Amino acid sequence: MALFTFPPSAAQLNWRWPHFTPIELACACRKHCKGExxxxxxxxxxxEAMRAEMGPLKIRSGHRCRGHNAAVGGVPNSYHAKAIAADIAVTGKTRARMLQAAVNAGFTGLGYGRSFLHVDLGPARAWTYPGALGFWIKALAFDPMRQPLKPRPK
Ligand SMILES: [Zn+2]
Ligand SMILES: [Zn+2]
Incomplete structure (x- = not known):
């Protein structure tokens, strides 16, 4: 695990994740950093495990430099800033499957947004963004804050 000032080249990292690139997961602020x-x-x-289950994932936000994280109102110890997290776009149709795929893939930090799901590998925890929980309850037919989803047995 390492922090880079610029998105490294795939060759630099022996890149073995065919569906993602350092560039799409790097900080996208273009203001406070050069693509950390x-x-x-x-x-x-x-x-990749999540992608294998879902098909293409649209990454809204990956790593964020401290400046960008503060600018978008992220909490200071956000996994976007101290390591790496992803906000993945969801729609009404994909919401429930996306959450199950994230849990199956081993993601332990889950943030429920209206149009995205936050995933990270930090300590197990979950939170909701304003106005979002109702959409998740409707899609799942239960409240994921009260009843955390379990990984599907393989
Ligand atoms: Zn930045
Ligand atoms: Zn996030």
């Missing part, structure tokens, strides 16, 4: 990127093979393995 935090490399964590475990995170990428989990993302």
């Amino acid at each position: 990127y935090f490399h964590d093979p475990r995170f990428l393995d989990a993302l």
Whole structure:
């Protein structure tokens, strides 16, 4: 695991995650940094596992430099800033499957947004973004904050 000032080249990292690139997971602020990127093979393995179940994932936000994290209102110890996390776009149709795929892939930090699901490999915890929980309850037919999802047996 390492922090890079610029998105490293795939060759630099022996890149073995065919569906993702350092560039799409690097900080996208273009203001406070030059594309800072935090490399964590475990995170990428989990993302690939999720992708294998779901098909293409749209990454809204990956690693964030401290300046960008503060600018978007992220909490200071956010996994976007101290390591790497991803906000993955969800729709009404994919919401429930996306959550199950994230849990199956081993993601332990889950943030429920209206149009995205936050995933990271930090300590097991879950939170909701304003106005979002109702969408998740509707899609799942239960409250994931009260009843955490379990990984599907393989
Ligand atoms: Zn930045
Ligand atoms: Zn996030």
